[in-house]
Amino acid sequence: MNLDFSDDQKFLQSEAKKFLEKEESVKRSRGVLEGSESFDNDLWQKIIELGWTGIRIPEEYEGLGLGHLELCVIAEELGRHLTPVPFSSSVYLFTEAVIKYGSEELKKEILPKLVTGEVVGTIAVTEDFLAPTNNNIKTEVSNELISGTKIAVPDCEAATHSIIVCKSSKGIDLRLVDLSCKEVSINQVENIDGSRGYYSIEMKQAPSLLIGDEGNGWILYESIINQAAVLFSFEQIGGSQAALDMAVNYANERYAFGKPIGSYQGIKHKLADMYVALTLAKSNSYYAAWALSSESSDLPVAAATARVSATKAYELCSKENIQTHGGNGFTWEYDCHLFYKRSKLLSLNIGSIANWKEKLISNLEQSNLN
Template structure:
């Protein structure tokens, strides 16, 4: 079985990299990082919409390109490599996927074309505080199609105009904006907010139990997030290698010293483990395979570990300069921390992985 990209998918990936190299430089990323009043790069968002990426996995009948999830994974990898400061993940991996999975025909026809065109920024609001989301800590309620409650933190919640919100009895679509408070986080290039719902209009999304529906969306998003993390981890390794070859110490490049060689080799090994698991997840997602929950958990755990390790060791390889504001390794460290907490912390996914393995072995 060939788990590599096809020639067409490689071409898509190459063109995406060229576009992002030109339109999403570190100057663009820092423009959002340095400006507390900017929560994403509007020009890049419009450019990505014009490229059709927002609708890559959305069927043509709903205004998308209808390419498939493997192509979306390829785009996610390049977006992660560029540390793109746009709400792509919230809108596409979560909201669009939830609509495709759970939405009625009317809901799909109304919202998916707008997502594909870049007219909608989405956010997926589930958490109400620290710790994993369980039935016992969901306090958001819906009565007479009106929703009341608070969600914190919600990635891109302050800029979203379409929210999917977890309430006690299920998932609901809520049109934004809603009352929000921007939160201070480690990665300001992806905003987060506290959202307060005070009898906002809400429309039921799907008929399933809320937690079950949420986990199905999380499984799909986890694979796509893993590719973003993989792209970032690969770029962090490239940065560390380039600096190690250029930086001189005691008359020779520091890349020639065993400690640096081992550091870079360790990053490479973790990245390749993450890649194999991410490819497994991409296959399961694209095929709609029964193994998706296991594949998603495996990809999520491996990619979170790889990106955090690569971004951390990239800073260490740069030495003292790596800790300065002017140096770029911080961009990947910040994003690695942000991505690891979206859709549940790594510890939650490790528990899910163990549970999936136990269920498989018991079958």
């Protein structure tokens, strides 16, 4: 019985934590929020130098050849430190998709460049102000050329390539598009969490490359986000822990009526509720990490369980952190809002909690729980 990370993995995590603290990652997140760039390129380059973008890329493609568990501990630290880089888009989604479904030729071409940062990826699916499904995708491919518009695509400023979920004569396809080609135009769209960037991608007859089987793209997309959900969960529990720690510190330091506000049960019970939600999320994420790393058939259920729990935990911890800080929590100056906004970005990035609850229940129906 061992539902825990190994000593090596824990060491990697503590090194990641030290690095992100030294680099003042949270401060850099505020820098992005208040600046004109949509990510911190200096920090991104340092992360690339550390090899994190190639953690899961096999050594034959010049990556580190490590497993999903190593990626999970890095994700937790990125979440704890609000790291303003395109890691989730490029690593959890794009790189994983290429590893899983790319042709040998594509892997040889692109994986080494993902390690060096020469290629950065994202994935584009949403087209309207509602949840994307295999029935409402309008972006279309014909003769390998894609036309259509995607909105709410994260991290395009850094990204050189995107996987486009599009409609083909056979169903839904996943297709790779080079974002620098002249048939593609990219526009930044302001979003609620200004420490990360969102974009629209407009394609007019843009050349593309099929990834995976034609017409089978929606199933592949679901499988990619099932994997990514585990990594997002770790990023979310890292953020939840940071928000809880921040609230605990403030409750110890802030005095009202002659004593620390943390001695009042109104605050204590709030913080205990945050701890409970976080503990459930963490335990479910550990199990999902196991399911991911061992390619268990339980992954769809485990990932959805982790995802729902982690979304609930981060939303609770980040909003109650503001509440614990009182008026200060509502100011731009305090960091509380950075966690609040990031919690929402992470909870919507690969689909809302309602969607993940639905995935959980329909998977349970199929597996016939009990």
